[in-house]
Amino acid sequence: xxxxxxxxxxxxxxxxxxxxxxxxxxxxxxxxxxxxxxxxxxxxxxxxxxxxxxxxxxxxxxxxxxxxxxxxxxxxxxxxxxxxxxxxxxxxxxxxxxxxxxxxxxxxxxxx
Amino acid sequence: xxxxxxxxxxxxxxxxxxxxxxxxxxxxxxxxxxxxxxxxxxxxxxxxxxxxxxxxxxxxxxxxxxxxxxxxxxxxxxxxxxxxxxxxxxxxxxxxxxxxxxxxxxxxxxxx
Numbered sequence: 734x735x736x737x738x739x740x741x742x743x744x745x746x747x748x749x750x751x752x753x754x755x756x757x758x759x760x761x762x763x764x765x766x767x768x769x770x771x772x773x774x775x776x777x778x779x780x781x782x783x784x785x786x787x788x789x790x791x792x793x794x795x796x797x798x799x800x801x802x803x804x805x806x807x808x809x810x811x812x813x814x815x816x817x818x819x820x821x822x823x824x825x826x827x828x829x830x831x832x833x834x835x836x837x838x839x840x841x842x843x844x845x
Numbered sequence: 846x847x848x849x850x851x852x853x854x855x856x857x858x859x860x861x862x863x864x865x866x867x868x869x870x871x872x873x874x875x876x877x878x879x880x881x882x883x884x885x886x887x888x889x890x891x892x893x894x895x896x897x898x899x900x901x902x903x904x905x906x907x908x909x910x911x912x913x914x915x916x917x918x919x920x921x922x923x924x925x926x927x928x929x930x931x932x933x934x935x936x937x938x939x940x941x942x943x944x945x946x947x948x949x950x951x952x953x954x955x956x957x
Contacts, residue, residue, distance in 0.1 A: 737887075742885075764944050766944070766945055766946070774950075774951075775935065775948045775949065775950045775951050776888075776935070776946075776948045777948075778945045778946070778947070781943045781944070781945050783943070783944075821887060821888070823888075823946070825944055832878075832890060832893060832903070833878075833890075833944075833946060834890075835880075835887040835888040835889075836887055837885065837886065837887040838887050
């Protein structure tokens with residue numbers, strides 16, 4: 734059974750600081766996705782990582798994938814309040830039918 | 846572009862009542878999914894449909910049924926609602942190109 738674990742689950746940080754959210758998964762997969770969810774809202778796709786070594790950047794967020802280590806990171810640079818949200822990683826089960834398994838989510842709060 | 850549309854957005858049921866959550870997508874995707882989201886547990890897959898005419902169980906299918914009415918529509922039915930089914934339900938469709946999910950706005954269900 735595929736397990737996807739994020740850490741930390743809760744993160745409170747100050748504006749201007751850097752931090753990294755980690756996503757570990759337990760079985761082979763070469764596709765990983767990051768989503769953002771604002772309170773009471775739906776999930777919005779942030780990054781699609783489709784191969785080992787993939788790196789994507791959008792503004793102050795950068796995501797990377799290491800399939801050999803079964804690890805993805807979401808790095809936040811010089812955080813701003815607008816990035817406060819819950820961030821989910823999701824891993825593609827490539828065997829059989831295509832399904833995504835989600836991590837528990839990381840609730841990020843950025844304080845002025 | 847509507848994307849994925851879910852109805853209703855909010856519903857309150859009494860234990861034992863039945864209801865159907867409706868979902869439609871206009872992106873011509875083959876695969877569609879129903880997830881539930883509970884605090885601290887991320888998103889858990891209830892059922893999915895890899896193509897029109899097929900459905901499969903996910904991680905937490907008990908107490909639910911689904912119908913893939915056509916390529917656009919995928920409904921989720923609760924035959925006899927229980928308080929444990931109080932949750933936020935998300936429908937999603939999946940891009941064949943990137944594998945990413947596109948989510949509806951969610952349906953908040955409370956079972957008393």
